[in-house]
Every structure is written in C-alpha cells, then in structure tokens.
Amino acid sequence: MVPDQVSANVDLERASDPFHFRGALKTPAQIDELRRRKKGKRIASYHGKQNTLIESLLKPMEEHTEDARVDEAATRLPVKIAVWASLIANFCLSVLQMYAAISSLSLALLATGIDAIFDIGSNILLLWLHRKSESLDGNSWPVGGARLETIGNIVYVLRMGSVNLIIIVESVQLLITKKNDDLKTFHLPSILAVATALAVKLLLFLYCFSLRTKSSQVLVLWEDHRNDLFINGFGILMSVGGSKLRWWLDPMGAIIIALGVISSWGRTIYTQFELLAGKSVSRDFLQLLIYNSATFSQEIDKVDTVRAYHSGPDYFVEIDIVMDANTPLWKAHDVSQALQDRIEVLPNVGRAFVHVDYETTHTPVELFSTSFIFAPFLTFLSRNIGK
Numbered sequence: 001m002v003p004d005q006v007s008a009n010v011d012l013e014r015a016s017d018p019f020h021f022r023g024a025l026k027t028p029a030q031i032d033e034l035r036r037r038k039k040g041k042r043i044a045s046y047h048g049k050q051n052t053l054i055e056s057l058l059k060p061m062e063e064h065t066e067d068a069r070v071d072e073a074a075t076r077l078p079v080k081i082a083v084w085a086s087l088i089a090n091f092c093l094s095v096l097q098m099y100a101a102i103s104s105l106s107l108a109l110l111a112t113g114i115d116a117i118f119d120i121g122s123n124i125l126l127l128w129l130h131r132k133s134e135s136l137d138g139n140s141w142p143v144g145g146a147r148l149e150t151i152g153n154i155v156y157v158l159r160m161g162s163v164n165l166i167i168i169v170e171s172v173q174l175l176i177t178k179k180n181d182d183l184k185t186f187h188l189p190s191i192l193a194v195a196t197a198l199a200v201k202l203l204l205f206l207y208c209f210s211l212r213t214k215s216s217q218v219l220v221l222w223e224d225h226r227n228d229l230f231i232n233g234f235g236i237l238m239s240v241g242g243s244k245l246r247w248w249l250d251p252m253g254a255i256i257i258a259l260g261v262i263s264s265w266g267r268t269i270y271t272q273f274e275l276l277a278g279k280s281v282s283r284d285f286l287q288l289l290i291y292n293s294a295t296f297s298q299e300i301d302k303v304d305t306v307r308a309y310h311s312g313p314d315y316f317v318e319i320d321i322v323m324d325a326n327t328p329l330w331k332a333h334d335v336s337q338a339l340q341d342r343i344e345v346l347p348n349v350g351r352a353f354v355h356v357d358y359e360t361t362h363t364p365v366e367l368f369s370t371s372f373i374f375a376p377f378l379t380f381l382s383r384n385i386g387k
Helices: 003-016 028-036 041-058 061-104 107-134 146-177 188-209 216-244 249-277 283-294 329-344 365-384
Strands: 300-311 314-323 349-357
Touching: 028 041, 041 283, 061 107, 061 188, 061 216, 061 329, 107 146, 107 188, 107 216, 107 249, 146 249, 188 216, 216 249, 249 300, 283 300, 283 314, 283 329, 300 349, 314 329, 329 349
Parallel strands: 314 349
Antiparallel strands: 300 314
16 A cells, blocks of 8 residues: 555544544453453443444444434334234233133233233324324424324323222222132133233243334333233232132232232333433433534534433434634534534434534623613613603
C-alpha cells in the first residue's frame, strides 16, 4: 500500500472515531484473561459491555437503521405466528378451562378459567388496536397511534383486576360461611383439561421468549403465558388438594391465584403508565444520540441538551445543538434538518426535534440590552402620548 493510501485510511479512521474510542476495545483474549483472574468475572463483564457500547457508537446511524429494518423483516412472520397462535390457542383453551371450572365446581379452576377468558379478550384487543394504530389519520392524530396499544394494555389489566377481586370476595365468603369439613368431589376430566392448557401455554411461552424484545404485542403475550404457567399449575395443585386433603385448599388457592394475577399485572400496568408519562429511554440509546450528534458535522460546535423519552412504545427525541453565530441560516437549517432526518429513521424513534442555537445560556442578551437602552424613551412616550 502506498504512503498516500495509508495516510488517507488513517485520516478516515480518525474522522470516524474522533475521540479514539476504538483504542479502548478489549480483545476476546484479553477479556478471557480477565475472567480467569480471581474475582475477575465482574471486570470482564464490564469490559464486554463497554465493547458493545463502543461498537454501537462507532457504527454509522445508517447501519443501525438497516439492521433494524432487516431484523424487523426477519421477525415479521414469527411475530405474526406468535400473535395468531396465541389467539387460536387461547380461544380453545378458554372453552376447555371453563368446562373444567363448571364441571368440577372448583374455585381454583374457576380462577384459571376466568383468566383464560380474559386471555382471548386480550389477544383480540391487542390485534385490533395494533391495526387501528397503523390506520389512524395523520391529520387527526399527528403523533401517530403507537400509544393506543399502551392504553389498551392498561384498560385490559384494570378489567382483569376487577374480575379477580370478585373471585377473592367469593372465596373469602366461602371460607367464612362453610360449616362442614366435607371434601369436594375429585373430577379427573377437569384436571386433565387444565393440564392440557398448561402444556400448551408452556409451548407458547417458549416460542414467544425469543421474540419478546421484537414487538410490544409479543411482550405482553409472553408475560401472559408466563403468568398462566403459574396460574394453571397452582390451580391444579390446589384443586386436587381441595378434593383429597382439606376442602379449604380450593378457595384458598383461588385467592392466591387472583392475588398473583393482580400483583403480576399490576407491575405491568405500572410499566405501561411509565411509557405514557414519558419515561426516559435507556442510557445506551442516549449515549448513541449524544455521540452521533456531536460527530455529525464539523459545523456543530457543541451539543447542549439531548432528551429522549417514551411516547408509548416509541421514542420522542429532542436535541439542542450549538453552531457559530455567523453561520448562514441556510447552512444551520440544512445541518439540523439532516441530523433530524438521520435520527428519525433510527429504530423505535417516532419523532425527532433539533433546535439550533449559538450559545448555551439561552439568555437573549441583545434583546435585554436593547430594552434597557430604549426603556426611558418608551416610558417618556407612554406618559406623554395623547397630551
């Protein structure tokens, strides 16, 4: 390689890595050596995360966008399969579990059956809201429909909580009012029906596990299947216990299942409220925005402020950049618009706003000084006008 080519490659590398982050990368051999040291696993884990962060920062934003597009295209069919498989399975299982609850007269199995009924309702609601969010009129809904799914999740969880409260009330009433210690009749077909539902839920849980980070729909479905594993398994255990050991195990199991459902989905609804309230995005994504904004153009002197927060599952991004006071308006506009366009195609970014300034104090000094100079003159006019 000729010297000019070597010099050009070095200049290009420096331009793409102006802060020399690449020099901080640890090789796999170095990380393995750290891991073999006494108490070195934590240090090795730290450097592994730093490697991932540095590689993410140095990767051009176009590659982030392209990787997200390829990933979305690759997971589109699996996500659709997860949604429709859950919908069909939940419909069949809801019928099966309600049969088990009615035929056995078990409160524990009734709690599992009601949860299954709400599962099918949840699937239909999520599917409808997802399609509705994609078809909203942009003039009537300028921020898009991404938050519709979040609102739907909240409504669904509230209704599920209210029904489980009814189960708790009925179970407590039975525990208080029942006088005899007669065991309820053991009903094997009901147990087999719920066991079948448990096996199907396990398969759906395993399938949705790898897709839970790819779609908000699949994440909710995965959490639902995870909860159902506990609900159905514990429901079988307490229903059998109520017919073989002590009668009060069945209503007690129903109470525990209902409380578990309310607690689990309570955490989910808290997370959904955080998304609606505008919780900040992850620190790694903020660092990606800061680095790419600071290195986007030589015309940008400083990056004053970077904010990125949730608007439902999507992100809103606000960036304040500082340019020279003598920068022409057309150039300031072109640079900020190009930066905004580059950010808006990043994964999960709904909107981006780029504000240009020439200083960081945000104090309109010239306006204040002009008002101060002309203040006596304006006061004189206001007092003498009309005389």
